[in-house]
Amino acid sequence: MTVRIYEGSGEPAGGGSMSRRSFLRTGTAAAGGITALAAALSPLRELTSDDIPSVESFVQKHYKEMTPKDMEAALARIRARVEKRCGVRPEIRDIRPLDGVEFVYALNLSRCIGCRKCVHACVAENNQSRSPEIQYIRVIEMPRGTLDVEQGNHHYDRPKVPDEGHFYLPVQCHQCANPPCVRVCPVEATWQEPDGITVIDYDWCIGCRYCEAACPYWARRFNFTQPRIPAGQINPNMSYLSNRPRGKGVMEKCHYCLHRTRTGRMPACLEVCPTGSRKFGNVLDPESEVSYILRTKRVFVLKEEAGTLPRFFYYFDERYPRGLDPEAIEIERRLRAEEGDAYGALPGADGPAPQRVAAARWDGGSVA
Amino acid sequence: MRTYLTFLYRCFRLSFVGDWRYYTWMFVLTAVSLLGLNAYCKQFVHGLVTTGMTDQVSWGLYIANFTFLVGMAAAAVMLVIPAYIYRNRELHHLVIFGELFAVSAIVMAMLFVTVDLGRPERFLHLLRRFNFPASMLTWDIIVLNGYLLLNLHICGYLIYCAYRGRRPGKLFYIPFVFVAMVWAITIHTVTAFLYSGLGSRPFWNSAVVAPRFLASAFSAGPAFLILTLQVLRRFTAYEVADRALMTLRGIVTVALAINMFLLGSEAFTEFYTDAAHGASAKYLFLGLHGRSALVPWIWVSIAMNLVAMTILFMPLSRRLALLNAACVLLIVGIWIEKGMGMIIPAFVPTPLGEIVEYTPTLNESLVSLGIWAFGLLLYTIMVRITVPVLAGRLRENGTAPAEEGVAHA
Numbered sequence: 001m002t003v004r005i006y007e008g009s010g011e012p013a014g015g016g017s018m019s020r021r022s023f024l025r026t027g028t029a030a031a032g033g034i035t036a037l038a039a040a041l042s043p044l045r046e047l048t049s050d051d052i053p054s055v056e057s058f059v060q061k062h063y064k065e066m067t068p069k070d071m072e073a074a075l076a077r078i079r080a081r082v083e084k085r086c087g088v089r090p091e092i093r094d095i096r097p098l099d100g101v102e103f104v105y106a107l108n109l110s111r112c113i114g115c116r117k118c119v120h121a122c123v124a125e126n127n128q129s130r131s132p133e134i135q136y137i138r139v140i141e142m143p144r145g146t147l148d149v150e151q152g153n154h155h156y157d158r159p160k161v162p163d164e165g166h167f168y169l170p171v172q173c174h175q176c177a178n179p180p181c182v183r184v185c186p187v188e189a190t191w192q193e194p195d196g197i198t199v200i201d202y203d204w205c206i207g208c209r210y211c212e213a214a215c216p217y218w219a220r221r222f223n224f225t226q227p228r229i230p231a232g233q234i235n236p237n238m239s240y241l242s243n244r245p246r247g248k249g250v251m252e253k254c255h256y257c258l259h260r261t262r263t264g265r266m267p268a269c270l271e272v273c274p275t276g277s278r279k280f281g282n283v284l285d286p287e288s289e290v291s292y293i294l295r296t297k298r299v300f301v302l303k304e305e306a307g308t309l310p311r312f313f314y315y316f317d318e319r320y321p322r323g324l325d326p327e328a329i330e331i332e333r334r335l336r337a338e339e340g341d342a343y344g345a346l347p348g349a350d351g352p353a354p355q356r357v358a359a360a361r362w363d364g365g366s367v368a
Numbered sequence: 369m370r371t372y373l374t375f376l377y378r379c380f381r382l383s384f385v386g387d388w389r390y391y392t393w394m395f396v397l398t399a400v401s402l403l404g405l406n407a408y409c410k411q412f413v414h415g416l417v418t419t420g421m422t423d424q425v426s427w428g429l430y431i432a433n434f435t436f437l438v439g440m441a442a443a444a445v446m447l448v449i450p451a452y453i454y455r456n457r458e459l460h461h462l463v464i465f466g467e468l469f470a471v472s473a474i475v476m477a478m479l480f481v482t483v484d485l486g487r488p489e490r491f492l493h494l495l496r497r498f499n500f501p502a503s504m505l506t507w508d509i510i511v512l513n514g515y516l517l518l519n520l521h522i523c524g525y526l527i528y529c530a531y532r533g534r535r536p537g538k539l540f541y542i543p544f545v546f547v548a549m550v551w552a553i554t555i556h557t558v559t560a561f562l563y564s565g566l567g568s569r570p571f572w573n574s575a576v577v578a579p580r581f582l583a584s585a586f587s588a589g590p591a592f593l594i595l596t597l598q599v600l601r602r603f604t605a606y607e608v609a610d611r612a613l614m615t616l617r618g619i620v621t622v623a624l625a626i627n628m629f630l631l632g633s634e635a636f637t638e639f640y641t642d643a644a645h646g647a648s649a650k651y652l653f654l655g656l657h658g659r660s661a662l663v664p665w666i667w668v669s670i671a672m673n674l675v676a677m678t679i680l681f682m683p684l685s686r687r688l689a690l691l692n693a694a695c696v697l698l699i700v701g702i703w704i705e706k707g708m709g710m711i712i713p714a715f716v717p718t719p720l721g722e723i724v725e726y727t728p729t730l731n732e733s734l735v736s737l738g739i740w741a742f743g744l745l746l747y748t749i750m751v752r753i754t755v756p757v758l759a760g761r762l763r764e765n766g767t768a769p770a771e772e773g774v775a776h777a
Contacts, residue, residue, distance in 0.1 A: 033398075036398075036399070036402050037402065037405075039402075039406070040405040040409065041405070041406075041409055042406070042409070043406065043410045044413065047412075053489070062493075062497050140720060140721070148721070149720050154722045180567065183499075183503065184502075184503050184504065184505065184565075184566075186494060186498070186505040186509070187493045187497050187498070187499060188497040204493055205486070205487065205490075206485050206488075207486020207487040208481075208485055210503070212426045213426060213427060213568070213569065213715075215568055215719065216567065216719045217720070218718045221423050222416070222486065223415070223486070224416045224417040224419075224421070225414055225417035226415060249416065249487045250487060251486075306567050306568060
């Protein structure tokens with residue numbers, strides 16, 4: 001049996017004139033509908049004036065399109081907002097990159113003891129939300145003999161670090177020269193600056209989190225709710241592209257403390273490190289410490305196969321520059337005596353590959 | 369212009385006319401939509417903290433539904449191809465219902481992306497700085513909106529012509545039908561590239577993602593249409609031939625078989641090599657380090673798809689009851705496979721090897737249900753208008769020959 005019901009002309013029954021009953025019925029239905037809609041929308045009453053953007057901030061331009069005047073106005077708005085929200089008048093500027101500078105980080109894994117002081121110094125410096133706490137640096141406790149992060153422990157909790165048998169791998173934004181996060185952003189809210197730092201315009205980000213999915217280093221963080229920072233914990237030294245307080249629903253990440261580093265200071269994570277594992281500087285300056293490290297240490301990057309070309313290097317310290325280590329010289333002398341001409345031959349020729357010596361050294365000899 | 373506005377007004381009026389079943393159905397859908405709107409308002413106020421998503425699993429139910437619905441929208445093409453290329457007559461007059469479904473599926477998909485945004489009020493930034501062609505998301509925005517416009521044009525034009533009692537001019541819609549045919553493939557391909565283009569997620573970074581998306585879409589979409597067309601012919605005077613349903617059944621069967629084959633190929637590559645990058649697949653199918661939230665889901669999904677495939681391959685499934693059962697099984701099976709099985713495991717473990725599991729919250733589920741209800745509401749209204757117009761009962765000049773209301777039952 002076919003039940004046919006949905007047919008109709010669209011005209012109310014009875015032609016044009018509406019009966020009293022149908023009028024009442026329509027009226028009741030309409031009133032009910034409006035009440036239900038109002039009830040559904042009622043949570044919006046909890047919106048504070050902070051959540052509703054002013055006209056000026058709504059039409060604020062993208063960072064790269066702002067004139068100096070626009071920027072002054074934007075900074076004034078941010079100052080007022082921070083003062084209202086946190087009770088502190090911030091020193092906020094737009095600090096531009098310096099010519100002839102490309103920042104690079106180098107981290108000595110032989111020295112890092114996994115104390116996480118860098119993690120907390122970063123939070124204090126960069127005005128991250130404290131509740132829920134957002135951290136840019138993740139320290140992974142790694143078993144010796146592997147660089148496979150899936151074997152690491154993110155949540156180690158010991159009375160004392162370092163633990164014998166483990167080494168510690170701190171990871172933060174690698175400021176890649178080929179950043180996948182920048183490529184995927186639909187609105188160009190994130191980009192690479194001339195000094196190599198990938199920044200975010202927090203006032204432009206739409207919060208789609210595509211960059212967070214694209215990052216191979218899990219370096220990006222999202223403000224799932226309005227960030228909260230207790231009064232008195234605000235760092236008033238701010239810049240537009242770095243540590244000014246963020247809003248709800250936008251991304252943030254490590255920016256190599258650009259408000260410090262672009263004015264000649266070191267990043268907060270480096271300053272606090274008790275072991276001196278962290279080295280930072282301008283790779284275009286051949287006299288800089290990082291240039292020296294890149295020249296003399298066996299540095300490597302995480303996930304080289306991802307093709308991201310990180311500006312964050314790791315190394316295991318060898319105490320002496322290559323060729324000056326007495327132990328290595330002794331091994332080399334012995335091998336030359338044993339192998340003669342075969343020593344140091346390229347792959348394909350007979351004899352042990354020389355890099356085996358290095359491999360046995362830097363991981364403490366657990367893997368040969 | 370005036371005629372067109374009158375047409376729109378009459379369509380609006382028509383969507384409020386029906387019998388008690390229609391009112392009940394619409395009332396329920398409206399109520400669920402409003403529940404979803406209410407849940408979304410809470411999310412808008414408090415942020416995405418109201419969802420189960422974290423920095424570790426940063427996409428969840430919303431993006432899973434989005435992916436599934438893009439596939440459903442693309443599946444409309446599976447009515448168009450037999451009708452326009454193979455000149456299948458039974459399907460020809462049903463194409464419009466597939467396209468209307470594509471419209472509502474695209475609207476739902478867009479709503480799912482919108483509710484996933486942390487700052488939806490900034491969506492206009494897309495018009496001011498558009499990272500095209502670098503970002504696959506911008507490609508997706510273009511193809512989805514293009515597909516929506518194409519389908520709106522085709523359906524709107526055909527319906528309006530019927531209303532005016534004119535023959536549709538071939539030049540005004542046939543080229544668009546063929547463009548939409550190719551376009552349908554692109555929407556799901558681009559959506560797949562959105563994921564497979566990410567080198568940081570080995571689980572997605574596979575060439576088989578796009579073919580798998582298409583295969584699963586071309587089986588779930590037509591399966592949904594098989595069910596819808598039967599509802600249509602049960603409740604309206606519209607003729608839907610059994611042979612049309614059987615054509616769709618053939619498409620569903622083949623597409624499902626291809627989908628299962630691709631799933632098997634993927635699983636083989638992940639498990640036989642046993643490489644480190646197979647961790648997400650291990651987490652999905654077997655569990656990883658004692659965490660196994662997705663394991664029951666994926667096996668239920670595979671079981672549903674296998675049962676559906678077995679039924680479909682048997683001649684017995686020409687019986688509509690069995691065919692419908694198979695369709696329901698495979699729609700649910702593919703929904704799980706694409707949501708729980710495709711989006712979430714790519715985030716577990718994180719690129720730094722941390723394992724954090726994801727469970728949607730109640731609020732997030734309500735928002736999702738609300739969007740589904742709203743999409744079905746939209747589809748019901750569009751079908752409600754289309755049927756009498758195409759049947760010639762709603763015309764420009766005066767009312768229909770007869771008031772066919774409940775009385776006709």
